[in-house]
Amino acid sequence: MSGSGASETVLVLRFSAVGDVVLTSPAIDALRAAWPDARIVYGVKERLAHLVEHNPNVDQVIALRDGEGPFSYARRLRAAAPTAVLDLHGKIRSRILRALLPGARKVVWTKREFRDTLPVKLALRPYRASMLFADRYHAAVEQLVGRPVPRGRLQYFLGPDDVTSADSTLRAAGLKPGVPLLGLSPGANWETKRWPVDRFAGLARRALARGLQVAVQGSPAEAELGARIAREAPGAIDLCGRLDLRALGGFISRCTVFAANDSGPMHMARAMGVPTLAFFGSTDPTMFDFRGHEVLFAGVACAPCSFFGRRRCPRGHFRCMLDLSEERAWLALAPLLSAGRLPLLSA
Numbered sequence: 001m002s003g004s005g006a007s008e009t010v011l012v013l014r015f016s017a018v019g020d021v022v023l024t025s026p027a028i029d030a031l032r033a034a035w036p037d038a039r040i041v042y043g044v045k046e047r048l049a050h051l052v053e054h055n056p057n058v059d060q061v062i063a064l065r066d067g068e069g070p071f072s073y074a075r076r077l078r079a080a081a082p083t084a085v086l087d088l089h090g091k092i093r094s095r096i097l098r099a100l101l102p103g104a105r106k107v108v109w110t111k112r113e114f115r116d117t118l119p120v121k122l123a124l125r126p127y128r129a130s131m132l133f134a135d136r137y138h139a140a141v142e143q144l145v146g147r148p149v150p151r152g153r154l155q156y157f158l159g160p161d162d163v164t165s166a167d168s169t170l171r172a173a174g175l176k177p178g179v180p181l182l183g184l185s186p187g188a189n190w191e192t193k194r195w196p197v198d199r200f201a202g203l204a205r206r207a208l209a210r211g212l213q214v215a216v217q218g219s220p221a222e223a224e225l226g227a228r229i230a231r232e233a234p235g236a237i238d239l240c241g242r243l244d245l246r247a248l249g250g251f252i253s254r255c256t257v258f259a260a261n262d263s264g265p266m267h268m269a270r271a272m273g274v275p276t277l278a279f280f281g282s283t284d285p286t287m288f289d290f291r292g293h294e295v296l297f298a299g300v301a302c303a304p305c306s307f308f309g310r311r312r313c314p315r316g317h318f319r320c321m322l323d324l325s326e327e328r329a330w331l332a333l334a335p336l337l338s339a340g341r342l343p344l345l346s347a
Helices: 018-022 025-034 070-078 092-099 114-121 133-145 162-172 197-209 220-232 245-254 264-271 326-338
Strands: 009-013 039-045 060-064 084-087 105-108 181-185 213-216 257-261 276-280 294-297
Touching (some): 018 264, 092 105, 197 213, 197 326, 257 264, 264 276
Parallel strands (some): 181 257, 257 276
8 A cells, every 4th residue: 555545546425414524624634644646536415516626635526416326326436446435424325335336445434432322312311422523534534544644624615706606695685895794504404403593683683783794694494594583683684595505605704703503504614714603402512623613502411412403302491502592692702703714623
């Protein structure tokens, strides 16, 4: 095996979701440093391909098309002639694809300790991560290259038109360049990961009263969240459903500070060094490195109660989020307004 990886073509698999794909960037950075001459190919869902297409450490992206079956996709992956598969997805789809790629060495990341899975799912005890999420990716890289390697940096690479696309939308919405901007991301895939929307509106009112601009980001499915904040905080701009993935990165890069639930946009903001306030309820903030940023976690006895989030609080009280007051959030956010861009973190 070449120390520079000159004879290696590494196929990295991570199909979803936004935050999980962004969180692979330190591992890819570490892999490139360990094997500078290797060819790195990334397999990801087509709708998320933009998240890695402009990463200079990635030589080729092979996007999984909507509705494409494993045999068709495996044929396209085999055309890249991978000598190794670094599976950072570790689910049924990637397991099938590994079987359809004979001859390549396979390394699969370990998402969590097995002893955690059943007790947490049965709500017998809270989940406490034993190591950073990105460190688990990194451990798989070290297993692949066969030696300890320095940790890479969490970073998100914008495409050439991302900021231009975002600026067009921001101008059309009446936002002014050069005026400090608070970005809000009140959505999340699971209800128990959402800080109450009325408190996001309160945060917006405080920021507007201090001369900041405020804009709300969200998917079309989260339109009601943005509309409510705009109603309850007059002057806040609702951009829900108006930013595609490209423009989302451009928008976040324009923010002076960003406030979000545990979600993909939160990880994008951290990966661009945008000072970020993150709200955690049913999931564990110790999975991530928040140095330079702020995280609010109530620490009630039953939390974190899940790995991903839940549709509703299993105890019925939702204290993990309701105990995080608007005042507490503002006190955490205020120092970030003058922080400026933060150095990118090593994983």
